[in-house]
Amino acid sequence: MPTYSLNTPLTDQDIDKLRSGDVVLLNGIIYTGRDAAHKRICDLLDKGEPLPFDLKGASIYYVGPSPAPPGRPIGSAGPTTSYRMDAYAPRLHALGLKATIGKGKRSDEVKAAMREHKAVYFGATGGAGALLSKCITASKVIAFDELGPEAVRELTVKDFPLLVINDAFGGELYAKPKLDD
Amino acid sequence: MREIKAADISAAVARMCMSANTKLPEDVRRKFEEGFANETTEAGKEIFRQLLENADLSFETKLPLCQDCGLAIFYVELGEDVFVPGGVNKAITEGMVAGYKDGYLRKSSCDPLSRKNTGDNTPAIIHIDFVPGDKLKISYMAKGGGSENMSRVTMLAPSQGWEGIKKFVVNRVAEAGPNPCPPVILGIGIGGTFEQAPKIAKKALLRKLDDTHPDPKIAEMEAELLTAVNKLGIGPMGLGGSYTCLGVKIAIAPCHIASLPLAVNVQCHSARHEEVEF
Numbered sequence: 001m002p003t004y005s006l007n008t009p010l011t012d013q014d015i016d017k018l019r020s021g022d023v024v025l026l027n028g029i030i031y032t033g034r035d036a037a038h039k040r041i042c043d044l045l046d047k048g049e050p051l052p053f054d055l056k057g058a059s060i061y062y063v064g065p066s067p068a069p070p071g072r073p074i075g076s077a078g079p080t081t082s083y084r085m086d087a088y089a090p091r092l093h094a095l096g097l098k099a100t101i102g103k104g105k106r107s108d109e110v111k112a113a114m115r116e117h118k119a120v121y122f123g124a125t126g127g128a129g130a131l132l133s134k135c136i137t138a139s140k141v142i143a144f145d146e147l148g149p150e151a152v153r154e155l156t157v158k159d160f161p162l163l164v165i166n167d168a169f170g171g172e173l174y175a176k177p178k179l180d181d
Numbered sequence: 182m183r184e185i186k187a188a189d190i191s192a193a194v195a196r197m198c199m200s201a202n203t204k205l206p207e208d209v210r211r212k213f214e215e216g217f218a219n220e221t222t223e224a225g226k227e228i229f230r231q232l233l234e235n236a237d238l239s240f241e242t243k244l245p246l247c248q249d250c251g252l253a254i255f256y257v258e259l260g261e262d263v264f265v266p267g268g269v270n271k272a273i274t275e276g277m278v279a280g281y282k283d284g285y286l287r288k289s290s291c292d293p294l295s296r297k298n299t300g301d302n303t304p305a306i307i308h309i310d311f312v313p314g315d316k317l318k319i320s321y322m323a324k325g326g327g328s329e330n331m332s333r334v335t336m337l338a339p340s341q342g343w344e345g346i347k348k349f350v351v352n353r354v355a356e357a358g359p360n361p362c363p364p365v366i367l368g369i370g371i372g373g374t375f376e377q378a379p380k381i382a383k384k385a386l387l388r389k390l391d392d393t394h395p396d397p398k399i400a401e402m403e404a405e406l407l408t409a410v411n412k413l414g415i416g417p418m419g420l421g422g423s424y425t426c427l428g429v430k431i432a433i434a435p436c437h438i439a440s441l442p443l444a445v446n447v448q449c450h451s452a453r454h455e456e457v458e459f
Contacts, residue, residue, distance in 0.1 A: 035296070036296050039296075063248065064248060064249070064287065064289075065248050065287070066244070066245050066248045066250060066285060066286060066287040067285045067286075067287065068285070069243070069244070069285040072244070075244055075245065075248060075285055075287070076239070076244045076245040076246070076247060076248040076287075077248055078247055078248050078249075080249070080326075080327060081326075081327040081330065081360050081361075083360065103327075103359065103360070103362065103418065104327075104358070104359045104360035104361075104419070105358055105359060105360060105419075123359075123418065125228060125231050125232070125235075125418060126247075126327070126362040126418060126449070127232065127235070127246065127247045127362045127449055127450055127451040128231050128232060128234075128235040128247075129235070129244070129245065129246065129247045129248040129249075130235050130238045130239040130242060130244040130245065130246060131231060131234055131235040131238055133244055134238070147298070148288065148298045148300070149248075149287050149288065149289070149298070150298070163224075163420075173420065174358060174359050174419045174420070175414055175415055175416055175419060175420060175421035175422075177354075177355035177356075177358060177413040177414065177415055178412060178413055178414045179351070179352070179355055179413070
């Protein structure tokens with residue numbers, strides 16, 4: 001299984017070489033956002049107001065971390081289920097978002113947007129939030145602090161372990177359930 | 182009457198919330214070890230390896246096993262001869278709030294329409310059953326949103342019977358696919374009323390993964406469903422394999438002659454629960 005070490009922001013060249021099933025160790029800055037933050041971001045876009053971070057080349061991690069205990073940058077920080085952000089993702093991909101990180105299936109619309117705008121969907125291991133937090137070296141809230149766990153955070157990650165679930169060429173890693181009928 | 186102090190209940194509940202979120206139950210851990218040894222796909226094996234490492238790290242660092250520390254569900258068996266000055270509900274709620282605060286657990290409760298976080302994980306969801314005697318037993322379950330979203334209730338026609346039940350359960354797991362963090366655990370409520378079926382389904386998730394239902398007929402149904410679901414090949418985190426489900430727990434209740442209620446409560450692999458007795 002090919003393994004790539006990539007730095008953010010991601011480029012079209014990075015996306016071009018990735019195929020579903022590849023392992024990626026991600027380094028650099030990524031942004032957190034889940035249900036409520038996505039709604040706020042799209043509200044800002046509707047009003048033509050500036051966003052809390054530059055979408056060009058950006059990676060968004062669908063996560064609502066647990067509170068940081070003293071002496072740690074962040075609490076437990078595993079992925080949340082991605083389909084809830086499907087309503088927002090195509091619009092963000094069109095504006096330059098290169099990667100989303102979560103768990104679970106994406107809609108056909110999101111997969112089409114990833115093909116059209118050269119982007120990928122990474123899976124992180126759900127329910128391994130303590131383990132994943134080890135790869136997060138810094139965290140700061142940059143927007144919507146009042147949303148608590150749903151606030152937008154800027155995370156610095158080192159060798160953050162990911163699997164390419166959907167690539168920019170229509171590839172998909174998830175097993176198709178075997179049903180008799 | 183036996184008096185139990187509310188402060189003692191609160192302290193025990195707080196400890197239980199913190200402990201359950203950082204210590205994987207032994208029966209679940211044994212299943213992970215079994216999966217790591219026997220899973221047929223390398224990707225699935227790797228997930229079990231990560232989950233075992235995550236459990237060790239969580240216990241050691243007290244970072245929660247999963248960032249979704251869930252809504253806090255409590256099942257209470259309250260002896261009819263027990264008196265709690267101040268009230269059991271309040272004692273449990275205060276303990277939960279303290280445990281989620283002091284344990285740095287995530288507060289995941291919000292207003293359904295404004296989506297404003299309640300800030301302290303309230304309300305605790307408390308189910309009280311009165312039982313004879315002077316004992317008090319409180320079971321706590323941390324129930325995450327990802328698996329809860331994949332759960333369903335349906336009202337089957339009596340003619341659909343066991344085949345209809347099996348079909349609904351298998352299709353539900355197939356449709357959920359990788360979303361609820363498989364390998365999952367299924368709480369199945371058969372019968373009762375519209376609100377009772379999911380209640381008994383969820384409570385069934387408190388059972389040990391390696392127990393056997395005392396009714397041999399139901400034990401057989403659990404085994405049959407487990408085999409059927411695992412044939413789907415969804416595997417750990419949806420990456421393919423033989424471990425899609427770690428256990429099926431069925432609860433039944435009498436129902437109306439016109440109905441066959443069925444609830445499927447999906448639990449993720451991070452099946453966090455504990456109990457305390459007074």
